[in-house]
Amino acid sequence: MEETVAAELAIIQGAEDDEEKERQLDERLQELGELLKKGIEAAARDMRLSGAFIEPGHDDGTVWLDRLFAIYLPRLGQVNGQLNYAQLQQGVAQAIREKALAFDAPRISVNAGRLTVIDVGLSVESPRRLARIEEVACELAKLELRRRHPVPQPASRAIMESVYGQMEQVIRQRLDELRQAGAASADAASTEVAAAATGGAEQPDAGEDPPVDRSPFGRKLDGILKQGLERCAQSMGNLRLDFSNSPNATGSPTRSVRLGAPAGTKIEFVHNTDHKLWTLAGKAEGEYPWVERRGGDTVELAGGYWFRLTYPGGRQIRLYKKTGVKDTDLRFPEP
Amino acid sequence: MRPFSTAISGQLAIAVLTFSSASAAPVTIKQLRTLAVEALRDGDVAYSPPWSKVSGRTLWVKDAGPFSDRPGAASLDYWLAGDDPLKAVFLDQLAIEIRRQRLFAGTRQQLIIEPY
Numbered sequence: 001m002e003e004t005v006a007a008e009l010a011i012i013q014g015a016e017d018d019e020e021k022e023r024q025l026d027e028r029l030q031e032l033g034e035l036l037k038k039g040i041e042a043a044a045r046d047m048r049l050s051g052a053f054i055e056p057g058h059d060d061g062t063v064w065l066d067r068l069f070a071i072y073l074p075r076l077g078q079v080n081g082q083l084n085y086a087q088l089q090q091g092v093a094q095a096i097r098e099k100a101l102a103f104d105a106p107r108i109s110v111n112a113g114r115l116t117v118i119d120v121g122l123s124v125e126s127p128r129r130l131a132r133i134e135e136v137a138c139e140l141a142k143l144e145l146r147r148r149h150p151v152p153q154p155a156s157r158a159i160m161e162s163v164y165g166q167m168e169q170v171i172r173q174r175l176d177e178l179r180q181a182g183a184a185s186a187d188a189a190s191t192e193v194a195a196a197a198t199g200g201a202e203q204p205d206a207g208e209d210p211p212v213d214r215s216p217f218g219r220k221l222d223g224i225l226k227q228g229l230e231r232c233a234q235s236m237g238n239l240r241l242d243f244s245n246s247p248n249a250t251g252s253p254t255r256s257v258r259l260g261a262p263a264g265t266k267i268e269f270v271h272n273t274d275h276k277l278w279t280l281a282g283k284a285e286g287e288y289p290w291v292e293r294r295g296g297d298t299v300e301l302a303g304g305y306w307f308r309l310t311y312p313g314g315r316q317i318r319l320y321k322k323t324g325v326k327d328t329d330l331r332f333p334e335p
Numbered sequence: 336m337r338p339f340s341t342a343i344s345g346q347l348a349i350a351v352l353t354f355s356s357a358s359a360a361p362v363t364i365k366q367l368r369t370l371a372v373e374a375l376r377d378g379d380v381a382y383s384p385p386w387s388k389v390s391g392r393t394l395w396v397k398d399a400g401p402f403s404d405r406p407g408a409a410s411l412d413y414w415l416a417g418d419d420p421l422k423a424v425f426l427d428q429l430a431i432e433i434r435r436q437r438l439f440a441g442t443r444q445q446l447i448i449e450p451y
Contacts, residue, residue, distance in 0.1 A: 001451045005428045006364040012420040013361055025420070032427060036398075036434075039451075043444035044394035053393050057383060057400020057430070058414065071390050271413050273374040277425055280362050280370070289417070302402050302412045304379030322378060 001035045004028050061124030064100035065134045068092065069186035072100075082184040083133070085172050092140045101141055104246045105149045114240045115233040119225070120145045121246025131192035133184050136175050139221055143167055156232035163228030167221050174217050255302050257323050261295030261332040264312040268292050272320055275306035295332075311335035367425055371432040380413050380429065384437040387444075399433035 011024045037054060044052040053070040055063050072094040073087065083091075095101055102123035109116045120142050130138065143164060150157050178184040183192070214222065226243055233239040259267050268290035278288060290308065293299055304322040311317075315335050323330065374380045381402035388395050401414040416423035431451045439445040 001431050002364070002368070002428070005367070005424060005431065008424045008427060009362065009364055009367065009421075012424060021420075025423075029427075039448035040394065040396050043439060043447045046444060046447050047389070047394060049389065049394045050392040051394070052396060053390075054396045054398065057385065057398040059400075071393065071395060074393065075391055272377075272379045273370065273413065273425075274422065276370055276373070277362075277422060280366050281421055302381035304374075304377060 001032055004031050004035065059102065061102060061122065062128065062130075062134075064095050064102075065130070065137060065189075067100050068095050068137055069189055072098075073186065082179040082182065083175075083186075084179070085175055088133075088137060088175065089140055089144075092137055092144060096141065096144060101145075103141075103145055106146060106246075108149075108151055110236065110239065114242050115229070115236060116242040117151075117229055117244075119243070119245050120149065128193065129196050131183075131189040131196075132178055133175075133189045134193075135215065135217065136171060136178065136184075139167075139171055139174075139218065143171070151229075151232055153232070153236060155235050159231050159235065160228055163224060163231075166224050166228075170217070170220055170224065255300065255323055255325070255327065256298050257301045257327055258298045258329045259293055259295055259332070260329045261309060262311065262335065263295055265295035265332070265335075266292065266310040267295060267297070267332070268308040268310075269305045272304035272306045272322075301330075307332070362421065364428075367428045368432070370425065371429045374429065375432060375436065382414075382433055385434055387439060396438070399430050399437065 008025060008028045011021050011028065014021065016024070037052075040052045040054055044050075053066075055066055068091050073083070073091045076087065076090050076094070104118075104121040104123065106120045107116075107118040122138055122142065146160075147164060151160055175184060178188075182188060226241070229243055230241050233241040261267055270288050270290055275288070285308075291299075301323045304320060307319050307321060309317050309319070309332055313335060317333065319332075321330055321332075383400050383402055385399045386397050402412050414426065416426055435449070435451055439448060
């Protein structure tokens with residue numbers, strides 16, 4: 001793998017045009033993945049296991065779906081063939097139990113004649129389109145999470161339970177369609193995802209938001225949910241319903257740290273390892289993409305940083321500081 | 336479920352690569368290795384370590400990654416290369432160094448997966 005990284009380094013410092021470099025880097029990246037996979041599979045063989053499941057260090061919000069098909073369903077004895085509703089429901093319940101899903105709980109409030117509901121949101125930052133069976137799993141997960149975070153009023157709970165029953169019916173129907181089409185298995189999901197990744201389906205560019213357009217199946221569920229919530233709002237004294245989908249959740253904060261420097265001090269920072277890397281590369285300090293804050297600001301930091309402080313009188317200092325787990329303040333010298 | 340390479344070594348994949356800021360001075364792989372070791376030794380880079388466990392007949396491995404494994408976490412800490420290809424390559428080396436130190440630590444599997 002280190003040879004491959006050395007090759008990547010040679011590519012980016014080489015004379016080829018950007019497009020060619022990017023193409024070559026893509027190849028090397030594939031190679032890195034394959035090498036790691038081979039090593040881990042060798043370790044699995046040595047342990048007399050039947051295979052390995054490797055998940056990325058960074059969860060783009062779809063890792064739980066990978067786990068669902070590779071870990072949870074096999075653990076429940078559901079390995080081959082088309083999944084039925086009970087099996088999928090069990091797998092999803094296990095994913096929730098094991099906290100594999102990142103989600104925002106629904107937020108429900110009553111204020112000034114309005115029932116405001118922000119729906120449960122699964123945290124997905126992946127730009128990839130979900131396989132059809134994955135979409136069903138997501139809707140099942142959302143349904144279960146809504147049940148666990150109910151509208152806090154007894155009459156509404158009864159209304160919503162019947163609504164959730166209707167939504168279950170829609171999900172069952174969709175699953176039946178997929179079963180008949182042979183698209184309700186782990187293999188089918190893998191095939192759909194791989195086809196989408198290799199251009200078989202239109203994919204948003206990396207870095208774009210996940211697709212917001214809902215399938216007809218998703219829209220049907222949304223419609224039933226909103227109608228149910230309208231009924232809740234009426235039963236709570238003719239309230240007006242404000243319903244919205246949850247915005248995509250962002251990653252949990254790293255560590256909030258207050259920058260303790262005199263008011264008016266300009267504080268710029270970069271990761272210390274970036275600073276060292278750019279120094280190696282001969283990059284001038286003026287070219288750094290400094291993050292700029294002011295004394296007294298609170299920022300999210302984790303690890304070691306290279307700071308450049310400019311005090312109100314114009315004096316500048318540079319220094320290294322590291323944030324510890326318990327740090328809530330970073331104290332900087334007085335001018 | 337996803338193509339393997341992007342599932343495992345996502346660093347380059349999530350970088351939007353432009354080469355205009357490629358290094359002016361040549362950087363060597365030895366320098367990158369040393370910097371990766373230093374970054375881990377000094378605690379300059381926060382990360383979540385790789386882990387492994389056995390589930391049924393499957394070896395389940397989670398790769399090294401950002402400090403928080405919540406979606407979006409990479410944008411909050413060190414693990415996005417942005418438009419810096421040199422950093423993208425460095426992140427690949429850093430991930431290797433983390434795996435070397437933490438994946439299968441103290442077991443026979445650590446020897447099997449070496450040399451990286």
